[in-house]
Every structure is written in structure tokens, then in C-alpha cells.
Amino acid sequence: MQANKVYLYPVWVRLWHLSNALLCLLLIFTGVSMQYASAESPFIRFDIAVSIHNLCGILLTVSYLAFIIGNLTTGNGKYYRQRIKGYFKEIMQQARYYSYGMFVGEPAPFKINEERKFNPIQKLTYILIMYVALPFIFITGWALLFPEFIVTRLFQFGGITLTSLLHAMLGFLVSLFLIIHVYFCTIGHTVGSNFKSMINGYHETHN
Amino acid sequence: MIKRLITGKQLMITVFTGILLVFFSVFSVVSQEKANQLSEESLKCLECHGGAHYTLSDTASGDEVKLSMYRELRVDPLQLAGSTHGMFKCTDCHSSDYETTPHPVSVKFESKYACIDCHGGDEAYASFKFETIEEEYGKSVHAELLGDDFSCWSCHNPHYYKLSKDIPIVDRVAVDNEMCLQCHGNEIKFSDLTERELPILIDKHDWLPNQTLHFKKVRCIDCHAQQNDSIMVAHLIKPSSQAINDCVKCHSTNSILVSSLYKHEVAQQRNEAGFYNGIIMNQAYLISANRNYFLNIASIVVFGLTLLAIAVHAYFRTRKSTSNASK
Numbered sequence: 001m002q003a004n005k006v007y008l009y010p011v012w013v014r015l016w017h018l019s020n021a022l023l024c025l026l027l028i029f030t031g032v033s034m035q036y037a038s039a040e041s042p043f044i045r046f047d048i049a050v051s052i053h054n055l056c057g058i059l060l061t062v063s064y065l066a067f068i069i070g071n072l073t074t075g076n077g078k079y080y081r082q083r084i085k086g087y088f089k090e091i092m093q094q095a096r097y098y099s100y101g102m103f104v105g106e107p108a109p110f111k112i113n114e115e116r117k118f119n120p121i122q123k124l125t126y127i128l129i130m131y132v133a134l135p136f137i138f139i140t141g142w143a144l145l146f147p148e149f150i151v152t153r154l155f156q157f158g159g160i161t162l163t164s165l166l167h168a169m170l171g172f173l174v175s176l177f178l179i180i181h182v183y184f185c186t187i188g189h190t191v192g193s194n195f196k197s198m199i200n201g202y203h204e205t206h207n
Numbered sequence: 208m209i210k211r212l213i214t215g216k217q218l219m220i221t222v223f224t225g226i227l228l229v230f231f232s233v234f235s236v237v238s239q240e241k242a243n244q245l246s247e248e249s250l251k252c253l254e255c256h257g258g259a260h261y262t263l264s265d266t267a268s269g270d271e272v273k274l275s276m277y278r279e280l281r282v283d284p285l286q287l288a289g290s291t292h293g294m295f296k297c298t299d300c301h302s303s304d305y306e307t308t309p310h311p312v313s314v315k316f317e318s319k320y321a322c323i324d325c326h327g328g329d330e331a332y333a334s335f336k337f338e339t340i341e342e343e344y345g346k347s348v349h350a351e352l353l354g355d356d357f358s359c360w361s362c363h364n365p366h367y368y369k370l371s372k373d374i375p376i377v378d379r380v381a382v383d384n385e386m387c388l389q390c391h392g393n394e395i396k397f398s399d400l401t402e403r404e405l406p407i408l409i410d411k412h413d414w415l416p417n418q419t420l421h422f423k424k425v426r427c428i429d430c431h432a433q434q435n436d437s438i439m440v441a442h443l444i445k446p447s448s449q450a451i452n453d454c455v456k457c458h459s460t461n462s463i464l465v466s467s468l469y470k471h472e473v474a475q476q477r478n479e480a481g482f483y484n485g486i487i488m489n490q491a492y493l494i495s496a497n498r499n500y501f502l503n504i505a506s507i508v509v510f511g512l513t514l515l516a517i518a519v520h521a522y523f524r525t526r527k528s529t530s531n532a533s534k
């Protein structure tokens with residue numbers, strides 16, 4: 001089968017994605033290490049974990065702003081826009097493909113090209129992660145960097161407790177996304193071809 | 208035509224403001240202070256010692272003169288009434304010669320009591336373990352370096368002293384740290400006791416992230432004193448070189464704060480609903496010390512299921528590709 005190549009990932013997207021992925025990984029490792037810190041078995045020494053986590057959080061915010069600005073000023077933003085009408089049906093079609101069609105050799109229901117970079121499920125997860133989860137994780141994370149601005153009490157709970165809880169839950173969600181994301185990236189022309197696209201910019205399609 | 212009373216936009220704004228208001232309302236618990244009735248005799252002393260000025264009158268000529276009362280000799284009547292010892296009359300502890308005004312020189316020779324003088328061997332107060340406290344204090348830096356220049360009263364103001372278990376934790380931290388700062392944050396008082404230069408506390412603690420928050424939420428003694436399980440509040444304050452500066456001593460499920468700052472609360476109620484250190488969590492958020500057992504399990508299950516789903520999916524994929532290959 002001949003692979004067609006479409007240039008879908010401009011240099012800035014690749015650079016952003018690289019920094020984003022590395023920072024997220026560091027944040028997850030240090031975050032988990034702090035959450036489960038103990039005197040007997042420190043995974044990463046607590047104070048070091050705190051410093052790395054703070055630094056990476058700040059850098060990730062910067063990298064995220066670059067992503068937003070990039071999406072606003074270049075054509076990449078259009079891949080993240082979605083009409084609600086008919087979307088659910090598209091998602092179900094893609095879900096059927098992932099859970100059944102691809103095992104019996106059906107062709108992918110949505111062709112990837114310059115108009116459509118992501119399939120409907122990919123798009124949904126990217127929108128949710130990039131435009132919902134990450135903004136909230138930034139807000140709560142920055143609040144925890146300057147805890148004196150957080151309301152002290154909300155009903156019977158401490159404001160910092162609630163903020164931290166939300167932050168940790170979102171971190172958990174992003175970690176979950178990361179695992180699923182990397183796995184789904186192996187579903188391409190070949191297992192490695194999507195990873196190659198993120199290096200050379202060219203997406204390989206099946207036909 | 209029916210005029211709409213409220214437009215959609217107004218409604219949205221109202222609802223949004225409502226939600227914000229609910230979110231940001233800060234609930235504060237007003238603690239009810241129990242005040243003692245000051246004795247008649249104490250009130251008499253407080254006529255002069257209770258404020259910034261007192262009036263001295265010459266009984267022969269009838270002349271009156273308004274004088275200022277030195278700060279060290281003043282006692283705030285309200286705080287005295289609210290304190291643990293407020294119901295005592297002044298001469299229960301002070302020389303009865305004070306009953307004469309102006310006070311005679313003999314009052315200068317009165318013997319001053321330390322805690323142990325009243326509470327030592329006292330059955331009613333056995334649970335406070337004053338003997339152990341005395342012993343621990345004897346080994347502290349203050350006792351070792353300053354000897355007789357330092358005593359219980361250097362930290363505990365006898366007129367205002369209050370049992371910390373009756374004070375909400377945030378206030379307890381403030382009250383307790385204030386004791387240390389009386390000298391460690393005041394060059395003049397510090398220099399009364401030692402030739403050493405007053406260390407700048409902010410600089411000394413610059414290794415500690417979120418200093419302000421730490422200082423508001425934990426006491427100096429939580430890191431600077433050696434804990435002793437048999438007494439409620441540690442009194443063996445150690446040289447600063449031996450203070451705790453290992454984050455995980457507090458930031459872990461077996462946080463030392465459980466046996467120091469939160470001791471009273473922990474003794475009163477048991478952890479509930481699977482929360483590690485649920486008591487601390489009601490007051491402060493302590494990274495790593497506040498965990499929920501069930502949430503931990505739930506997150507492991509969710510991760511496990513995700514990995515399992517991926518494995519199953521990968522299995523069907525590889526089966527398909529091998530069957531394709533064999534075709």
C-alpha cells in the first residue's frame with residue numbers, strides 16, 4: 001500500500017508539542033512524587049520535586065500561551081473548531097471503527113487531509129484537554145503558587161484544600177489522557193508513523 | 208404585548224453573580240470567649256494597672272497628679288478576665304504588701320512563682336505533666352544559654368495565659384508564634400538577653416517555600432522543638448541547627464504535625480471516611496499528608512482499567528494484522 005503524505009504539522013506545532021509533552025511528563029512525575037511523598041521512600045526528594053514542578057508549571061503556561069497564539073494566528077486553529085450539529089453521530093461512527101471496524105479491516109470513516117487533521121474522537125479529546133482541562137489546571141496551579149490570594153474558607157472546606165484537590169484531579173485526568181493519547185497515536189499507517197509525523201511534519205495516510 | 212421583566216442577559220448576570228457570591232462567601236467561625244469574673248480586689252489593682260495612666264493623690268494636700276503606667280506594669284483587664292488564671296485575685300500570686308499604695312519597697316523582694324510551684328505534684332493537673340514540662344524546658348536552649356534570665360514567664364504571660372486547646376488552630380498558631388517573636392522579632396528585647404545579633408528570620412527560612420503560608424499555618428515549635436509524646440506541647444526547644452528542615456517530616460501520611468500542632472484535635476476525634484489526617488485537612492491543606500484512601504484506590508482502578516482496555520484493544524489489533532499477514 002502506497003502511503004500518501006500531507007504536511008499537517010508545521011514547525012511551531014512540533015516544537016510546541018515537544019515542549020508540551022516533556023513538561024507534562026516532568027509535571028506528572030514530580031506531581032505523583034509529591035502526592036505520595038514519604039520519609040522512607042522518596043521517589044524524587046520533596047523540595048526538588050516542588051521546585052521542578054513549579055518551574056515546569058510556569059514554562060508549560062508559557063508554552064500553552066504560544067499554542068493559543070499560534071492557533072489564533074495560523075490556520076492550525078481551524079482544526080479545533082467543531083459544529084455541534086451531527087457531531088455526536090460522527091463520534092459514534094469513529095467509536096464503532098475503533099471498537100470493531102478496524103479489527104475487520106474496514107476503512108477509517110474519516111479521511112485525514114488538509115481540511116480534517118483529526119478524526120472526531122481525536123478532536124473531542126484535544127479540545128477537552130487543551131481548552132478545558134489545561135486552563136483549569138493553570139488557574140489552580142498558579143493559585144497554589146500564590147496561595148495568599150485563595151479564599152480561606154468555602155463552606156466548611158479550606159479554599160486551598162479545594163484548589164489542590166481540583167488541581168490533583170485534573171493532573172490525574174491529564175495523565176490518563178497522556179496514556180490513551182500515546183496509545184491512539186500508534187494507530188496510524190504504521191505503529192510508528194504518527195510519531196514520525198510529529199518529527200518531520202508529514203502525516204502518512206492509508207491511501 | 209407583555210413586557211419582559213428581565214432579559215436573558217440580565218438573568219445570566221444575576222445567576223452568575225449569585226454563584227460567585229456563594230463561592231466567595233467566607234465563613235468565619237466566631238469563637239465564644241469565656242470570661243472570668245475578676246475579683247473585687249483585682250479590679251482595685253486594675254484601676255491603676257489596667258490602663259496607660261493612673262492618678263496619684265496626696266492624702267495631706269489633696270493634690271492629684273496623672274502619671275503614665277509603664278508598659279511592663281500594665282495588665283489588660285479584658286485579656287486577664289479571659290485567661291486561665293483570671294479568677295485569681297492579684298495577691299494570690301503577688302505579695303500582700305501590694306495592698307498598700309503607694310507600694311512599699313518590700314514588694315521588690317517578693318518571690319515569683321513558676322508554673323511548677325503551684326502545679327507540681329497537683330493531682331488535678333496531673334494530665335498536664337508539669338514535671339515533664341519542667342524537665343524538658345531545663346534541657347532547652349533557652350534554659351541552657353540564658354539560665355535565670357529566662358523562665359516560664361518569658362514566653363507565657365501569666366496574666367493572659369490561656370489553654371491552647373480552647374483556641375481555634377489558626378489563632379493558636381498566631382498566639383504561639385507571637386510568643387517567640389516577642390524576642391526573636393524584636394531587637395531590643397533580644398539584646399536584653401543576649402549579645403548575639405538578632406538573626407533575620409525571613410532570610411534564615413529562605414529555603415522554605417511559601418514562607419507566609421507556613422508561618423500562618425504551623426508553629427515555630429513544630430520544627431524547632433523536640434516532640435515528646437507524653438506532653439501536649441513540646442517544651443524542649445533546640446538550637447536552630449537541629450531544627451527540622453526535611454519537608455516530608457510533615458508532608459507525608461505520617462506527618463509529625465499529627466503529634467504536635469494537631470495533637471489536641473487528634474486526641475479528640477478519630478480520622479473519618481478514609482481520610483489520612485482528615486483533621487489537618489479541615490484546617491489546612493498539607494501536600495501528601497491529606498490523602499483519601501478510597502480516592503487512592505479509585506485512581507488505581509481507573510488507571511488499571513485504562514491499561515487493561517488498551518491491552519485488549521492492542522490484542523485485537525495484532526490478531527487482525529497477523530491474520531491479514533497470513534492471508
Ligand code: HEM
Pocket residue numbers: 008009013017020021022024025076117122126129130174178181182185194195196197198
Ligand atoms: C510522551 C508524550 C506524548 C507523545 C509521544 C505524543 C504524541 C503525539 C503525536 C504522535 C501526535 C500526532 C498525531 C495527532 O495529531 O494526533 C500528537 C498530537 C497532539 N498531541 Fe501529543 N503526545 C504526547 C503528549 C501530549 C500531551 C501531554 C498533550 C496535551 C496535554 C498532547 C496534546 C496533543 C495535541 C493537542 C496534538 C495535536 C496537535 C496539532 O496538530 O494541533 N500530547 N501527539
